[in-house]
Amino acid sequence: MSARVGRYVRMIATPGDGAALAEGMLRVAEGMRAAPGCELYIVNRTPDEEDAVWVTEVWTDEASSEAALERDLGEAGLGAVLPLLAGPPEYIELTPVGGPGLT
Amino acid sequence: MSARVGRYVRMIATPGDGAALAEGMLRVAEGMRAAPGCELYIVNRTPDEEDAVWVTEVWTDEASSEAALERDLGEAGLGAVLPLLAGPPEYIELTPVGGPGLT
Known part of the structure; x- marks a missing residue:
């Protein structure tokens, strides 16, 4: 069984654009x-x-996380929000170990 | 309808006690x-x-979050881990707005 992976991603919008970024x-x-x-x-x-x-992200394994990121950047979603960012996102990488909310 | 609340809580264990804290x-x-x-x-x-x-915490509203914290400190759980902490926990307060994983 592969281990779950997770992360907290911190994104900062250009001033006044927090709602649009969300x-x-x-x-x-x-x-x-x-x-x-x-x-x-x-x-x-x-x-x-x-x-x-x-x-807040949780994925069943590293491969799922990487596959989604590649797909998303290539298609629509994240590309559309990049112009709203004041700088590159910051990441806190996590290894989820359990608790309510994990199936 | 009350708004959901969430937070990330960062706890640091005394050296070597990360697994015990988890x-x-x-x-x-x-x-x-x-x-x-x-x-x-x-x-x-x-x-x-x-x-x-x-x-990673998400609660249906602020009152639920506060009630659980009071109950937990009074009963068992958190009190048992306090001796493992190198310092006070740090909090990033959140307002969850949506996405997969919220019901």
Whole structure:
């Protein structure tokens, strides 16, 4: 059995574009419903930082995660939000080990 | 309708105690299955930081989150892991807006 992988992705929008970035990432997230191995792809805003969007990802394995990223960049979703970013996304890589919300 | 709330909790164990902290937090997480309003309580380790544990929480509303925290500190779970912590946990407060994994 391959191990689950996850990450927190921190994206910062150009000033004033936090809501637009969140909307764009919600469209990306809707597309991820069809991605094999996608367990979580939750878009969050934060009360502490108006232009930040955090995405919580969990995948059944590394291969699923990589396949979805390649597909998504090639098709629509993430490409459409890139112009809203003030800089490159930052990642906290995770190894999910259990708890409510994992099937 | 009240808004969902979430957070990422970063906990650092005393040196060498990352695995023990993750095990303790898994016990806390199992207890959260019975907590009203708990949608996610996922315990993660990270390949980048051996003694770190991250918890991904999503609650149906702020009141559920607060009620569970009070109950848990009073009963067993979190109290048992406190001696493993090198310092106070850090929190990134979130407002989940959507995506796969939210019901």
